[in-house]
Amino acid sequence: MTLRLHDTATRSTRDFVPLQPGRASIYVCGATVQSAPHIGHIRSGVSFDVLQRWLLASGYEVTFVRNVTDIDDKILAKAVEEGRPWWAVAAHYERAFAEAYRILGCLPPTIEPRATGHVPAMIVLMRRLIDAGHAYGSDGDVYFDVASFPEYGALSGQRIADMQPAEDADPNARKRDPRDFALWKGSKPGEPGWETPWGVGRPGWHLECSAMAGEYLGSSFDIHGGGLDLIFPHHENEIAQSRAVGDGFAQYWLHNAWVTTAGEKMSKSLGNSLLVTEVVKRVRPVELRFYLAGAHYRSAMEFSDEALADAAAGYRRLEGFIRRAVERLGDAGAVAQLPEAFVAAMDDDLGVPAALAVLHEAVSEGNRMLADPTSADAGLLTVLASVRRMLGVLGVDPLDPQWSQEGGSDAAHAALDVLVTELLADRQAARAARDFTSADTIRDELKSAGILIEDTPAGPRWSLEGA
Numbered sequence: 412m413t414l415r416l417h418d419t420a421t422r423s424t425r426d427f428v429p430l431q432p433g434r435a436s437i438y439v440c441g442a443t444v445q446s447a448p449h450i451g452h453i454r455s456g457v458s459f460d461v462l463q464r465w466l467l468a469s470g471y472e473v474t475f476v477r478n479v480t481d482i483d484d485k486i487l488a489k490a491v492e493e494g495r496p497w498w499a500v501a502a503h504y505e506r507a508f509a510e511a512y513r514i515l516g517c518l519p520p521t522i523e524p525r526a527t528g529h530v531p532a533m534i535v536l537m538r539r540l541i542d543a544g545h546a547y548g549s550d551g552d553v554y555f556d557v558a559s560f561p562e563y564g565a566l567s568g569q570r571i572a573d574m575q576p577a578e579d580a581d582p583n584a585r586k587r588d589p590r591d592f593a594l595w596k597g598s599k600p601g602e603p604g605w606e607t608p609w610g611v612g613r614p615g616w617h618l619e620c621s622a623m624a625g626e627y628l629g630s631s632f633d634i635h636g637g638g639l640d641l642i643f644p645h646h647e648n649e650i651a652q653s654r655a656v657g658d659g660f661a662q663y664w665l666h667n668a669w670v671t672t673a674g675e676k677m678s679k680s681l682g683n684s685l686l687v688t689e690v691v692k693r694v695r696p697v698e699l700r701f702y703l704a705g706a707h708y709r710s711a712m713e714f715s716d717e718a719l720a721d722a723a724a725g726y727r728r729l730e731g732f733i734r735r736a737v738e739r740l741g742d743a744g745a746v747a748q749l750p751e752a753f754v755a756a757m758d759d760d761l762g763v764p765a766a767l768a769v770l771h772e773a774v775s776e777g778n779r780m781l782a783d784p785t786s787a788d789a790g791l792l793t794v795l796a797s798v799r800r801m802l803g804v805l806g807v808d809p810l811d812p813q814w815s816q817e818g819g820s821d822a823a824h825a826a827l828d829v830l831v832t833e834l835l836a837d838r839q840a841a842r843a844a845r846d847f848t849s850a851d852t853i854r855d856e857l858k859s860a861g862i863l864i865e866d867t868p869a870g871p872r873w874s875l876e877g878a
């Protein structure tokens with residue numbers, strides 16, 4: 412069985428053949444740190460975390476680079492709006508993203524380079540592009556000469572002749588052709604800048620990714636990832652910058668689809684309700700991860716609270732099996748072979764939905780064993796280990812310390828969960844009997860003990876105040 416990946420550049424699903432046997436090098440475009448992450452942002456993080464975990468599970472040694480765009484027009488605008496320095500804005504939101512990746516269980520990248528730390532590499536790349544006749548300086552700016560690179564447009568399936576002016580075009584642009592894009596922008600008064608042979612300025616977004624990918628992964632590497640919206644112009648421009656100087660650049664291009672609301676890409680107009688920090692008040696982080704990882708990475712996800720609650724309830728069923736099985740057998744660990752059908756699903760362009768079907772089938776079998784007092788422990792143990800291994804590959808094994816210690820120490824949390832769950836059941840019973848006084852008393856008692864109750868579509872959830 413070979414891993415096959417859908418490559419946007421060739422519009423085909425093809426065997427993954429790494430440049431170096433046994434090693435996989437990945438560059439993923441990270442956040443432009445100008446606002447707090449919503450679940451659309453973090454879907455990209457989770458999608459490529461599943462890729463990384465699957466490569467690791469398949470025995471690859473993985474180098475994973477995910478950059479931070481910490482200088483950008485939007486960051487400068489936000490700094491004005493918030494009345495603080497641009498670097499304070501960037502640092503603040505970089506931490507917000509780091510925290511979101513962490514609470515969703517994304518493995519840390521091998522390195523997370525910041526654009527502002529790589530200006531020398533960008534200067535070298537601009538010098539190479541200018542020397543090769545693919546770029547030109549113009550009154551403090553530096554532009555890529557799109558017409559000099561006939562392959563331009565291949566990734567996004569466009570012909571240069573049909574192209575509209577580049578999005579960054581401003582009326583004062585000093586470019587020769589409206590389709591040329593900025594590699595470097597001369598600083599306006601009051602803007603930050605770095606000294607270069609072409610004047611004081613700041614990096615264009617596209618240039619920084621080519622420079623940082625080259626810095627850490629060399630002139631050629633295996634996989635470049637990012638959201639679907641980055642194909643054009645961002646990734647098209649990265650290809651132009653790197654290939655024009657003879658670098659091989661990425662061998663495979665992977666793009667994750669959006670989280671949509673009402674069919675549209677998630678936007679700021681939705682307010683704060685879909686910020687990661689808000690959503691994890693409605694479901695646990697592991698449930699949000701399960702929801703985001705559960706769809707195929709190339710399928711659009713139409714967000715709804717119902718779909719999120721369904722995913723959370725589905726996860727709790729899997730979790731319930733594991734907890735009951737562990738109660739009977741003790742913690743058996745997760746060392747098991749992955750089922751062939753699971754491997755085949757994941758090898759088929761990371762087919763998580765098909766992999767989850769294998770997982771659900773195993774859990775159904777395990778539940779049958781649990782219900783049957785005559786079933787042998789050995790069979791249950793095999794199922795338990797296999798289920799945990801599969802969940803581990805997706806980064807959602809409930810017994811992984813990342814999740815089992817949510818909200819405090821494992822044992823204390825588990826003990827509290829038993830007590831609170833019992834009280835919540837009493838409260839539900841009181842409500843069902845229309846005895847609202849008793850139901851409210853239970854809620855108040857929990858509250859006075861610092862335990863908050865929230866009624867969600869998937870049932871009541873408790874959390875520790877201030878946790």
Ligand SMILES: [Zn+2]
Nearest residue numbers: 440441620645
């Ligand atoms: Zn990029």
